[in-house]
Amino acid sequence: MLNDANLQAADMPDTEFTLTRNGFGRLVLTLGDGTAHEGVVPVRAFPIGAPDDGIGMMSTDGHELAWIPRLDRLPAPQRAMVEEELAAREFMPEIQRIVGVSTFATPSEWTVQTDRGQTTLVLRGEEDIRRLAGTTLLISDSHGIHYLIRDLMALDRASRKILDRFL
Structure with a gap:
C-alpha cells in the first residue's frame, strides 16, 4: 500500500487533500476539512492534446472534488496511483x-500495427475517421474502440496512401 501525502494544487491554494487506496484498491480522496470520498476517478481535461495538464478528481456522482493542474507536480506515490487509474480507464x-x-x-476490415500489437478493426464509414488538431487522427471501429494516429506524417508512405483513400 502506498503512503499518504498532502497534495497542494497550485491554482487552488486553499485546497489540500490526501490520496490513498482503501482495502478494495479504490482511490480515496480526503479533503483538507477531513471529508473522505471513496471511489474517486481521475479524468483528464485534454487526454490527447495535453495529457499531463489538468486532471480532475471526480466523485462517484460526477462532481469535481479536486483539480490537479500538472500530473508531474504530484509526489511519486500519488502520481503512480493516478496514472494506474487513468491507464485502467483509458484504452x-x-x-x-x-x-x-x-x-x-466501407465497411472495411483494417489490419493495423499499434503500440499494443497487431490487431484488426472494422471501419464502418469514412465519418469514423476524424481529424483532430493538425495531423492527429482519431479512428473509431465498429466496437467503439478509438485508435489514435498522433502524427499522420510519421506513418510510412504505404499507410498514408491507404488513409488518403478514406479521407
Missing part, C-alpha cells in the same frame, strides 16, 4: 502502421 491504442485493408469501400 486508446496508437496506430503505428496500416498493414492492409480488405477493401477501399
Whole structure:
C-alpha cells in the first residue's frame, strides 16, 4: 500500500487533500476539512492534446472534488496511483502502421500495427475517421474502440496512401 501525502494544487491554494487506496484498491480522496470520498476517478481535461495538464478528481456522482493542474507536480506515490487509474480507464491504442485493408469501400476490415500489437478493426464509414488538431487522427471501429494516429506524417508512405483513400 502506498503512503499518504498532502497534495497542494497550485491554482487552488486553499485546497489540500490526501490520496490513498482503501482495502478494495479504490482511490480515496480526503479533503483538507477531513471529508473522505471513496471511489474517486481521475479524468483528464485534454487526454490527447495535453495529457499531463489538468486532471480532475471526480466523485462517484460526477462532481469535481479536486483539480490537479500538472500530473508531474504530484509526489511519486500519488502520481503512480493516478496514472494506474487513468491507464485502467483509458484504452486508446496508437496506430503505428496500416498493414492492409480488405477493401477501399466501407465497411472495411483494417489490419493495423499499434503500440499494443497487431490487431484488426472494422471501419464502418469514412465519418469514423476524424481529424483532430493538425495531423492527429482519431479512428473509431465498429466496437467503439478509438485508435489514435498522433502524427499522420510519421506513418510510412504505404499507410498514408491507404488513409488518403478514406479521407
